[in-house]
Amino acid sequence: MFVKEDVINALKQVEDPELHQSIVDLNMIRNIQINDTQIALDIMLTIPGCPLKATIQQDVEKTLQAIGASDVAITFGAMSDQERRELTSMLKSKNVTDQGMPNMLLPNSGVQFIAITSGKGGVGKSTVTINLAVALARLGKRVGILDADIYGFSIPAMMNIEQKPTMLDQTAIPVESHGVKIMSMGFFTKDNQPVMWRGPMLNKWIRNFLVNTLWGDLDYLLIDLPPGTGDVAIDMAAMIPQAQELIVTTPHLAASHVALRAGLMAQHTKHTILGVVENMAYFEGPDGHKNFLFGQGGAEQLADLLQTNVIAHIPFAQPEENTGSSVYAEESIIGEVFTHLAEDLLYQ
Known part of the structure; x- marks a missing residue:
């Protein structure tokens, strides 16, 4: 008996x-009834139709x-508007200072x-972002x-995410995939419509x-910048003046020439450059021979000019088939490259 x-x-x-956070601390548990070893209770979800209701029940x-x-x-209900506002205020107070920072x-x-x-675009910057995040x-x-x-924006599509962020009033809960929390403009557009805004927006x-x-x-927040x-x-x-930067390029001299501008901007803004990541470095054939498709x-030339190091060479390889995701399996060749890169960053 309890x-x-x-x-x-x-x-x-x-x-x-x-x-x-604990569902008790979030005030989601109501009306507990005990009859010998039988328990009945109400659970107030943060929003009606919570997508993870089944997980909470289990x-x-x-x-x-x-x-x-x-x-x-278990009987499920939903918080009232007032309860949701109070919850949002409590959660934001733990995340934002009194001055709104x-x-x-x-x-x-x-x-x-x-x-x-x-x-420039097309060098695999977003691929590096998601796979480094997953490796960490x-x-x-x-x-x-x-x-x-x-x-x-490409992160939601590259990680095969169809879920939208849960909104508590005007505050978003990031979508989680592969153990990583994600926020993207892609969650707020319909049918891949273009975003046509100027600087202030x-x-x-x-x-x-x-x-x-x-x-x-969080321990790490990775920021996928536009090229x-x-x-x-x-x-x-x-x-974020304390941010550090990874510069992504391909082996082609023209690509590294353009990437230099991004590196020089990082220096100008006094961001630490962690290193250069070379994507599409080579293709390894069945015989083990490396083919340098982009030269x-x-x-290395870019790293020398920025006085840093090339910290990863990522070869060509296809992610897991039929998953629709650009996340490489941990035991794959490229997955291992990102594991080593993540470990290097941890011990810098």
Whole structure:
């Protein structure tokens, strides 16, 4: 036989799968009724039609059965507008200072910001972003991706994400995939419609992604910048002066020549350059022979000019078939390259 307090203490271990906080602390548990070893309770979801309702139900049932419940009856409801506003206010107070600055931007936050940039499009910048983020998550780190390529957003499609962020009033809960929290303009457009904005609107949305997103506790936030040195890159440098940068290029000398501009901008804004990542470095045939389809030397030339190092050579390879995702399996050749890159960054 157990009492109400036993049920509450057990449910403190169950987290909302989006907010990653105890469902008890979030005031989601109501009307606990106990009849011998049978338990009935109400769960108030943050929004009607919560996409992870089934996960919450399974976690609650499993937890209560572990303390001896023979039957668990759950009735689901949804928080009122007022309760949702109070919850949002409480959550934002943990993420934003009284002056409206995200806590993660404070010097002592412990969050490391890594901006992934390139001089031109098509060199695999977003591929590097998502696979490095996933590699860091596989190593046990809490990781987020901010897809700051407002015009050329691609992260949701590349990670095969169809879910939209849950909205609490005007505050977003990032979508999670492969253990990584993600925010992208791609979640807020319909049918791949183009974004046609000028500079001030770009700045506003980047700030929204930082301020009005419940990122929670992170170790790393990777920022997928648009190629080149335009408005978003300038705004990001001003908003996150402590960011470090990875410069992505291909081996072709022309590509590295263009990428130099992105590296020089990083130096101008006093961002630390972590190194150069050479994508599409070579194709390895069945006989093990490496074919350098785009030539050689471009990345090394770029690194020399920026007084840094080439920290990864990523070959051509196809991601797992039939998944629709550009995330490489951990045991694949490229997956191993990103694991080594993530480990190198951890121990810098």
